[in-house]
Amino acid sequence: MSSRRSRSRQSGGVSRITEDQIGDLVSKLQQLIPELRSRSSDKVSASKVLQETCNYIKNLHREVDDLSDRLSELLASTDTNSAQAAIIRSLLM
């Protein structure tokens, strides 16, 4: 990876050579995002992939937040019930 980058810097045209590399990464991103995976790589523009990537990351952040909420409530409710508390506490808290 680093050797490719140093080659592009030596030739002077940073944007010319790395556009291919960026294109490659954009198509890899497209494969990762469930919204875009079904479409063929020719039809989706780079800006669309970036937009969907941002949305996807925001959604994942929100899920983490919601799950943290859920888990903190679940663990709070076990405070009152000793049987559940014993089991779950022995696993985690």
Added chain:
Amino acid sequence: MRNPSSLKQEILKKWVMGLQICSSSKKEMTILERKKAIKLSADIAMASARNASKYWSRALIANASKQDENKALLDHILGCDLEKIKKKSSIVSIKRKKIVLRSKKILKKRVKNIGVASYIAKRLVKKRTQLLKRLVPGGESMDELSLMEETLDYIVSLRAQVDVMRHLANASMHLDHKVSSSMDQMLL
């Protein structure tokens, strides 16, 4: 490609370590405090599961270490690696900033020769790249190429983190129902 389930196992292991530290330090926690502890432990676990080999993971850990209250948690999960990570992340961000400045100058020169449609397209890409930089930890000091690579890795790690948390939440819920329904049966 990495084995996805081994990544999840790493995250789960480190997350549990973090949660145990949080509960041992404070006996009584509000729901909000507990939520923050759960979320922070999960983020640190996700970052350290990549062994600080990725820029985003080092940036996440460096940001967390800025707050004193997180120190015990970070020490427990990362141990002596914490200092190494902080040094590494501060050096690399300076180098990357220099590359970004250089490529911006080259881009400005090229823009004059391009037609209107592709100019607009490039500006749209630029705008969305800025958004992405704010979402990925440490993204502000990355050049475009690194940003894309880091984003790929970050998304894979985020997905693993969500899976681990979801499984635990579901397991706890089922445990809840099983125990309470069996208790109801005993009482009837």
